[in-house]
Amino acid sequence: MKKTLPFLIAVLVLAWMTALLPVSAGAEPAKTMLTLYEGPKTMTSSQTASVTANGYDLFVYDVMVNHEHIWNADTQPTTTPMTYFDFDGKVRLEIRMPGLEHPVENAEVIPRSWGITPEVADGTVRFTITEPGQYTVVFNGSVHRALHIFANPPETDLPDFGDPDVFYIGPGEWVMDAIALHDGQTLYLSGGAVLHSMISVANAKNVRICGRGIIDGSDYPAWNQPGSYARVPVDLNHSRDVSVEGIIIANSNCWNLNSYSSRNVRIDNVKIISGRQNGDGFTFQSCTDHLVTNCFARTWDDSLVIKNYSGSTKGITFRGMQVWTDLAQSMEIGYETDKGLTLDPEICDVLFEDITVLYNFHKPVISIHNSDDAFVHDIVYRNIVVENAFMQGDNGNNKELIEMTLANSSWSTVRDEFGSIDNVLIDGLTVLNTPDGKVPRSRLAGHDEEHRITNVTLRNVTILGQPVTTLKEMKLSVDDYCENIGIR
Amino acid sequence: MKRMLSFLAAAALLCAPAAVPAEDTEEIETVVTVVSAPDQTQAERPPCFPDPSDNFIQLPDTENYALHKPVTAGAHTDVYVIGNVNDGKTDTYWESKGWPAEATIDLQGTFTVSAVAVCLNPSSIWEPRTQEIAVWISADGETFTEIVPAAKYGFDAETGNRIRIDFESVDAAFVRLVFTMSTASRTGGAQAAEICVY
Numbered sequence: 001m002k003k004t005l006p007f008l009i010a011v012l013v014l015a016w017m018t019a020l021l022p023v024s025a026g027a028e029p030a031k032t033m034l035t036l037y038e039g040p041k042t043m044t045s046s047q048t049a050s051v052t053a054n055g056y057d058l059f060v061y062d063v064m065v066n067h068e069h070i071w072n073a074d075t076q077p078t079t080t081p082m083t084y085f086d087f088d089g090k091v092r093l094e095i096r097m098p099g100l101e102h103p104v105e106n107a108e109v110i111p112r113s114w115g116i117t118p119e120v121a122d123g124t125v126r127f128t129i130t131e132p133g134q135y136t137v138v139f140n141g142s143v144h145r146a147l148h149i150f151a152n153p154p155e156t157d158l159p160d161f162g163d164p165d166v167f168y169i170g171p172g173e174w175v176m177d178a179i180a181l182h183d184g185q186t187l188y189l190s191g192g193a194v195l196h197s198m199i200s201v202a203n204a205k206n207v208r209i210c211g212r213g214i215i216d217g218s219d220y221p222a223w224n225q226p227g228s229y230a231r232v233p234v235d236l237n238h239s240r241d242v243s244v245e246g247i248i249i250a251n252s253n254c255w256n257l258n259s260y261s262s263r264n265v266r267i268d269n270v271k272i273i274s275g276r277q278n279g280d281g282f283t284f285q286s287c288t289d290h291l292v293t294n295c296f297a298r299t300w301d302d303s304l305v306i307k308n309y310s311g312s313t314k315g316i317t318f319r320g321m322q323v324w325t326d327l328a329q330s331m332e333i334g335y336e337t338d339k340g341l342t343l344d345p346e347i348c349d350v351l352f353e354d355i356t357v358l359y360n361f362h363k364p365v366i367s368i369h370n371s372d373d374a375f376v377h378d379i380v381y382r383n384i385v386v387e388n389a390f391m392q393g394d395n396g397n398n399k400e401l402i403e404m405t406l407a408n409s410s411w412s413t414v415r416d417e418f419g420s421i422d423n424v425l426i427d428g429l430t431v432l433n434t435p436d437g438k439v440p441r442s443r444l445a446g447h448d449e450e451h452r453i454t455n456v457t458l459r460n461v462t463i464l465g466q467p468v469t470t471l472k473e474m475k476l477s478v479d480d481y482c483e484n485i486g487i488r
Numbered sequence: 489m490k491r492m493l494s495f496l497a498a499a500a501l502l503c504a505p506a507a508v509p510a511e512d513t514e515e516i517e518t519v520v521t522v523v524s525a526p527d528q529t530q531a532e533r534p535p536c537f538p539d540p541s542d543n544f545i546q547l548p549d550t551e552n553y554a555l556h557k558p559v560t561a562g563a564h565t566d567v568y569v570i571g572n573v574n575d576g577k578t579d580t581y582w583e584s585k586g587w588p589a590e591a592t593i594d595l596q597g598t599f600t601v602s603a604v605a606v607c608l609n610p611s612s613i614w615e616p617r618t619q620e621i622a623v624w625i626s627a628d629g630e631t632f633t634e635i636v637p638a639a640k641y642g643f644d645a646e647t648g649n650r651i652r653i654d655f656e657s658v659d660a661a662f663v664r665l666v667f668t669m670s671t672a673s674r675t676g677g678a679q680a681a682e683i684c685v686y
Contacts, residue, residue, distance in 0.1 A: 032518045038525040054518045090516050167536040171523055175531040178613035180645065192523045196531060200613035203673065229579070235613065238673050260674075 032089030033154060037192035037212065040173035048099025049081035049147050053091045058083045059192075060147075063250040064218065064275035066300040066326050067144065069361040069392055073224060077275030077300070084150035084212065084248065084271075086191070087132065095125040095147060097139055108138045111322060111356045112387060112432065134271065134296040134322050136358060143359065150271050150296070152212060152246060159186045159208065169193050169213065178231075181207045189213035189247055201262075202237040209234065210245040218251035222276045230254035230278075236262045244270055255280040255301070261310050263288040271296040275326070282318070285309035286340065290316045298324035302332040304355075306347060308374055310340035313347040318355060325360040331384075333376060334369030335411040337419060345374040345419075357386040363393060364403040364442075366426065371409040373417040383428040390435050401431065402442035402476070406451050418451035426456075431463040439463050439475050446481025458487040544648030547605050548686040554604075554663065555684070558594040562586075565677055573683045578609050584667065584677035591683055592664040594629065599685075601625070602657040604665065605650060607682040612645035619643065619678060620669035623653055625660035632664055640669070660685075 032054060039045055039059030046060035064077040081099075085091075097104050103123040109116040114135065118127040125137060132153040138146045159166045165185045171192025180200045181187055184207070189195055191212030196219045201207045215233040223230040233249045236242055236259040243266040249256045256272045256279065259265055265287070272281045272295070281297030283305045284290055295318075297303040303323040306313055323330050331352050338345040357365055365386050370376050386401070393399025406418050434440055440463075446452040458476075461468040468474050471487055478485050533539060554574045561570035561584060568583035573591055582591065595601075604623055608614050623636035635658060641651040663685050667678030 032516050033521075034518050035521045035523065037523045040528060040531075041525050042528050042530060054516050054520075056518075056520055056522075089518075092516055167534075169534045169536060171525040172528050173531040174534045176533055176537055178611040179537065180612035180615070190523065192525050194531075195534070198613055200615070202613075202615040227580070237615070 030089055032087060032091060034089075034091065035086040035154065035191070037085065038171060039192065040171070040194050042173045043194065046081045046099070048079070048097065048145055049083075050096045050098065051083050051147070051149070052094045053085055053087070055092075058085060061214070061250070063273045065273060065298065066275035069327060070394060071327065073277060075277060075300075078144075080145055080148065080273075082148040082150070082248075082250070082273060084152060084191070086152040086154050086212065088154050090128060090130050091151065092126065092128045093149065095137060096123060097125075097145065097147075100139060100145055102140060104139050106140060110136045110138060110358050110387060111385070113356065113385070133294075136324070148271075148273065148296075148298070150248065152269065155212065155246070159188050159210065161188070169195060169211075171213075175219070181209070183207070186210070189215070198231045198233055198235065200235045200237070201239045201242055202235075204239045205241045207239065207242045208245070209247065210243070212246050212248075214248045214250055216251050217253045220253040223254035224277050228253065232256070232258045234258065236260065236265060238262060240264050243267070246270070249273075252276065252279060254278050255283050256299070257282050259284045259287050259290060261286045262290075265290045267292040267295060269294045273298045275300050277301075279327075280305050281323075283307070284313065284316060285336075286311040286313055287316065288314045292318045292321065294320045296322045298326070300327045302328045303330045304352070305329070305332040306350060307334065307336040308338050308340065308342070308345050308347060308372070309336065311342050312345050312374075313350070315349045317351045317353065319351070319353045321355045322358060323355060324358040325362060325365075327362050329363045329367045330357050330360050330365045331355065331381070332367050332369070333379065334367070335371040335409045336413065337370050337374035337376065338372035339413045341413060345372070347374055347376045348378045350379045351382065352380070352384065353382045355381075355384050357384070357389075359388040359390060360386065361390050361392060363391060363398045364400045365389060365391070366402045366429075368404040368421055368424070369409065370404075370406050370419045370421055371412045372414040372419065374419045375422070376419065377422040379424045381426045381429065384426070384430070386429075386431045388433045389431050389440050391440060399440070400442045401440040402426070404444045404453055404456070406447040406453065406481075407445065418447045420446075420451050421453040422455055424456045426458045426461070428460045429458065429462070434464065437464065439468070439473065442474060442476040444476065444482045444485060445479045448481060451481065453482045454484055456482070456485045461487065540646055541648070543646055544610075545650050545652055547650070547652060547684065548603055550686050552684040552686060553595045553599045553601065554593045557596055559591060559683075561591045562589065565675075568679075573680045576682070578607050578681040581609060581679055581681040583675060583679050586677055587668055589667040589678035590664055591667075591678075591680065592629075592662060593683065593685060595661055595663065595685065598627065598659050598661045600657050601660050601663065601685050603652060603654045603686040604663060605652045605682070605684040605686070606641070606665065606680050607684070608643050608649040608679060609681050610645060610649045614643070614645060614649050615672060616642065616644040617670055617672040619667055619671075621653070622666040622668070623655065624664040624666060625658060626662040626664065627660070629662045632662070638666065638668055
């Protein structure tokens with residue numbers, strides 16, 4: 001034993017040194033591959049923020065967001081800075097915020113799971129990243145002028161630009177009323193591009209939208225204003241085998257990435273920031289087989305939302321998402337669950353997995369509002385982290401952490417029939433912060449003996465650092481029309 | 489062995505704390521690719537999408553007798569009222585609530601007419617569709633005569649999302665279009681941004 005211990009120590013020390021070899025033994029460090037995108041020459045970089053990556057200036061965009069956490073048909077958005085680049089390796093970011101009222105004294109990089117503690121000195125924020133992803137920096141403890149940094153991985157699988165079915169939009173500022181994509185077509189929107197337009201994929205298959213550029217709706221008044229209408233930046237309609245990858249959607253005058261009665265859709269690394277009326281993020285109606293991964297949605301209306309407009313919904317997965325909800329719900333099923341008045345409507349086989357809610361300022365984080373007559377079942381929420389559960393609700397209502405209801409609403413189409421909710425699993429729910437340091441309330445409410453909420457299971461719930469193992473600790477109210485509701 | 493261990497431990501201790509600040513201050517060897525923006529003074533149409541207006545169906549260059557005249561129809565969908573069909577704007581539109589859908593324009597006088605046009609928003613997001621349309625006329629707004637029987641017309645952004653129906657010249661004080669079908673996927677009624685009478 002005496003001989004074994006020194007040997008083990010030696011092995012451990014050697015292992016430690018081996019891990020340090022690239023730095024300490026003079027080995028050639030891997031070079032960082034960094035791709036920067038000039039902004040259009042018609043635009044100027046933000047006066048609010050300046051950002052460098054490994055010493056190189058980044059173009060910073062000011063994009064619309066909204067800090068009014070209650071519905072207002074005439075709301076006026078404000079802006080926040082956003083920048084992006086691609087890299088592989090290591091990037092040292094330096095941020096200055098001349099647009100803030102006060103010099104930067106402290107900063108936080110979120111999601112917290114990055115584990116980054118930035119250095120703040122002389123009004124400059126510095127930190128290093130080694131993984132592609134979405135980073136948000138909050139300054140001086142205020143969400144105003146938070147900086148969104150989209151650090152993409154290098155582009156792969158570029159389309160064949162010689163193919164006549166591939167449309168290439170390069171860097172620069174571009175405008176076009178709309179772009180309709182048809183069977184087999186690809187739209188590549190280069191990094192550095194700002195495209196004022198809307199992209200429609202209607203009755204089409206095998207369509208791809210990719211690149212690093214921005215689809216921008218700032219030219220258009222909010223859709224509900226006189227003379228305006230909804231200019232949906234990416235609108236999939238009765239289509240299949242569609243992919244959307246890598247782009248940014250900002251300043252939309254309505255909802256953002258809409259899919260309607262479509263199937264087999266893949267969405268990856270799409271970033272959405274909205275600040276105007278009905279600015280829902282990823283919104284799917286009566287869709288099947290949609291997989292959404294590694295995306296970001298900061299929205300002034302529901303962030304991730306599933307509805308039924310013309311049939312049933314089946315097989316929707318959101319995985320590895322970051323969400324910031326300035327208005328409405330973060331992960332919403334409903335309210336419309338049978339707008340198309342179809343027979344036996346369902347919403348089923350839905351998975352929300354590895355979702356980080358950076359902030360929710362308004363309504364429930366997890367919600368199923370079955371306000372028509374659908375059968376909503378087999379819904380799973382797995383590994384949900386809510387960094388800031390700041391739901392203020394509307395005049396004190398709808399500020400739950402979790403809410404499931406069977407009730408008519410102003411969005412109901414079916415008025416005299418009701419549906420049900422069955423088999424919902426919430427496995428892994430962590431809330432890190434609440435405004436009052438208390439557990440937020442949650443609520444489940446069925447409608448009557450025949451229209452019930454059944455078989456809802458919560459497990460691995462931790463709120464404010466404390467495991468929650470009873471409905472009472474969870475502050476989960478359950479009415480007489482709920483059955484087999486459990487937490488462990 | 490003891491000496492070796494001491495050396496290794498010392499080396500490790502020296503290296504470990506040195507590595508952290510080194511990461512913070514070191515210059516990161518970087519291969520940079522800068523994607524440059526073109527010289528522009530204003531937003532432009534993307535070159536990969538040439539302007540299709542040369543292919544648009546041409547409308548008569550004579551007076552549009554329907555413009556801003558009284559127009560009536562049955563129920564409409566949502567906010568898409570009948571008054572939108574002759575306000576001179578193709579970014580507003582009328583959508584009927586169900587079928588058939590009649591739009592009747594009072595020309596406020598008798599005119600010799602020989603064509604009507606139905607326009608949708610020219611934007612390419614308006615999916616290609618077919619609408620079935622018949623043309624009726626009247627001298628008094630009470631008794632109507634069909635002058636073009638129902639036929640299917642294709643609307644496509646490539647040709648301006650507009651159709652033109654020509655017929656033998658005839659005097660009319662009222663013109664009625666009767667819509668009986670559309671292949672558009674998201675509508676339960678007729679749609680028209682502008683109805684023009686020439």
